[in-house]
Amino acid sequence: MNNFDTSIESKKLGLIDFFATWYSSFKTQSPILKQIKDRLGEWVTILKVYVDKKQQIYNHY
16 A cells, blocks of 8 residues: 555645456556546656555545
8 A cells, every 4th residue: 555655645646447357347447547647748647557456546536
């Protein structure tokens, strides 16, 4: 969780994608987030949190 905390405390624009492969919107949302990252490059950090494996982070935020 330390890397996660460091990333979200950064001065950079950030977006947290809490996702699960069983959630149908995941397939729609993933390409959109890639487009955002491609356009904004180093201006933005997109963190992906797989909720089935990272319950502690998911529950905290």
